[in-house]
Amino acid sequence: MFQSFDAPSGQADTGARIDALRALMARDGLDAVLVPRADAHQGEYVADSDARLRWLTGFSGSAGFAIVTADRAGVFIDGRYRVQVRAETDPAIFTPVHWPETGAADWLRAVLPQGGTVGFDPWLHSVAETEALSRKLHGSGITLTPVENPVDAIWTDRAAPPVGTARIHPQTLAGATPDERRALVAAELRAAGQGAAVLTLPDGISWLLNLRGSDIPRNPVVQSFAIIDDTGAVQLFADAGKFGPDVRAHLGNAVTLSPPESFATALGALAGPVRIDADSAPVAVEAALTAAGATVVRGRDPVALPKARKTPAELEGMRAAHRRDAVAMIRALAWIDAQPPGGFSEIDTVRALEGFRREAGAIDISFDTICGSGPNGAIVHYRVTEATDRTVQAGELLLLDSGGQYPDGTTDITRTLAIGDPPEAARDAYTRVLQGMIALSRLRFPKGLAGRDIEAVARAPLWQAGMDFDHGTGHGVGAALCVHEGPLRISRRSELPLEPGMIFSNEPGYYREGEWGIRIENLIAVEPATGPDGRDLLGFETLTLVPIDARLIEPGMLSRAEIAWLDAYHARVAAEIGPLVPAEARNWLAAATSPLGAAV
Known part of the structure; x- marks a missing residue:
């Protein structure tokens, strides 16, 4: 399988590892050490x-960090x-x-009231991260000091x-050649009066050169760094063993491999001006460039x-x-409904879905499947493990x-999904989550608005009941690339204006610890829209085409417009995906896409 069900590394050795780290800190005069989840590419999946964070602490999540002092260890x-x-x-x-809610600076000020040296x-x-932390520590007597990685030691x-x-x-899937993409970036550098840019994000480098890789499970990127100059020439820094003769020929003479x-x-050989993205x-x-006088x-x-602005070819590839994928999902949902409650498990579900995806042509999963029943x-x-x-x-x-x-x-x-008769309290929450998802799907908005400007639309039905969720409403999604694509987000922290061709998730949710969780998610692409007065607006095209479980809906809570949207969505699913679904799932699909309005 793509996915394994092994348990995370666990807590067995974390005590000895922390002791070893603290001994090293004492030797080097460090009062604290930062241990991030990210790698040198700021990757979410590493x-x-x-x-390092998983090895040291046992925590296997895709975001977070730790700070270790002589007597405390916080996992953020x-x-x-x-x-x-x-x-x-442990x-x-x-x-x-x-x-x-509690930042690194707040915590450090509390645990190091007399000041100290923090190694990173x-x-x-x-x-940007380091400078922000330094500003927040100003006046505390706490200083940040770059060090050789103590965890690696x-x-x-x-x-x-x-x-x-x-x-x-x-190129048929990318919609552009690497030469065209390099020329586009070079023109931007020349217009800004910059001689080169340093690229550290592997998904960006892979996009630029029309490459895909297999270094990181679930993320088809080539782990690498690059420097592109104002002529479009690229220095690519990656292990030569990754590139066969066909890929080297594809890169051409304008890309040198080191x-x-x-x-x-x-970096030390660049004069500049050299662009870096501080985020x-x-x-x-930056230290290497500055030391060289660039x-x-x-x-x-x-x-x-x-x-982020997907080409027409990329958008069509995503639709296809x-x-x-809708066929695979519908087969999986029909399979789930055919199982007797108590007769199948979370792992059984993951295995079945992966099998359907493989038959649909998937070359990997885009992240480890989250399949949680009841309190999970x-x-x-x-x-699941x-x-x-x-x-x-x-x-x-x-x-x-x-x-x-x-x-x-x-x-x-x-x-x-409802398994049998769902908990009564879950119906209200599920319907509010659905209302938020529909509201964002239907939204038309002026150009220039950012994710933070529209996110409240998806939360408002929950807020009205004093409810909320602790994750963003949407993240960017790459085209045959990373499922989490920055810098796109629909969240209160996103200041990037939305533009046509950008693809986001639309996934409000609600969670009751120890009982159940609810999330409904489609992918949506920003597209041009027109208001009744002819005003140029933006809206969303829904890419995901899979039925939404109506058994959990409280129909009386939905407006006519919301019911009309859901019925139109299900009619589209039936029309576009119905002819592609194998016989064993057709009856299930017909029932799952039956109009809600007719039953209200």
Whole structure:
């Protein structure tokens, strides 16, 4: 299978590891050490060789960090992981810290009231992150000091960096050649008077060069750094073992390949002006440029927005991938409904869905499937293991959040299902979550608005009942790339204006710890829209085409417009996907897409 059901590394050795780290800190005069989840590329998903936070603490979530002092160790997690962190870390050693409510500076000021020295690896923290922390620590007597990574120094059985095979992403799917994409970036640099830009995000580099890789499970990127100059020439820093003769020929003469260890030396040879993105470039990158006397200019990664604005070919590839993925999902949902409650488990469900996705042409899953029944559904990023697997029982909810990687697109979908008669209290919450998802799907809005300007639309039905959820409403999604694509977000922290071609998730939710979780998620693409007065607006095209479980809906809570949207959505699913579904699922699909309005 793509997914395993092994338990995370666990707590067995964390005590000895923390003791070793503290001994090293004492030797080097460090009062605290930062241990991030991210790697040098600021990746959410990291190779085993970069999974320092998991190795040290046992916490396996995709976001968070730790701070270790001589007598305390805080693990900072957001609302998605507050249940999970307690299950995966030793409470005698680690204290969960609710973040961002409590930031690193707040915690450090409390545990180091007399001041102190905090060590951090300059390759694992961005310029903006480090400067923000320094500002918040001003006047505390606490200083940040770059150091050789102390976790690596005690990690004696650390895995080797990945050397996954790179492949060509066809122009027919990309909608542009690498030459055209390099020329686009070069023109932006020339217009800004900049001689080069440093690229540190592998998904951006892979997009720029029409490459896909296999270094990181679920994320088809080539782990690499790059420098692009104002002529469009690229220095690519990656292990040569990743590139076969066909890929080297594809890169052409304008792209030179160098080993990763030569990246820092190459930075020292640049004169500038050199653009870096302070939000993603490691501190070590800016330090190397500054030490060499180069003029450093901070600005957005020049690949980020072109990558986010999907080409017509990329959009069509995403639509095609979603049609095939819809067949796999519908087969899985029909399979679930055919099982007797108590007769199948979370792992059984994941295995069945993965099999259907493989038959639909998936080359990987886009993240480890979240399949949580009953109380496990309240763990926002739950990953079932042999140890946690539950039999799905009558009267429970089953939350199924999953996605596939296809040659032409990336999918991400969540459906919450009723197993038998659902809990009565869940109906109200489910309907409010659905209302929020529909409201965002139907939204028309002026150009220039950012994710933070529209997110409240999806939360308002929950807010009216004094309810909320502790994750963003939407994240960006790559085209046959990473399922989480920055800098796009629909959240209160996003200031990036939405533009046509950008793809987001639309996934409000609600969670009752120890009982159940609810989330409904479709992918949506920004498209032009027109108001009744001819005003140019933006709206959303829904890409995901899978029925939404109507058994959990309180129809009386929905407006006529909401029922009309749901019925039109289901009619579209039946029309577009119905002819593609195999015979064994057709009756299920017909029932699942029957109009709600007719029953109200």
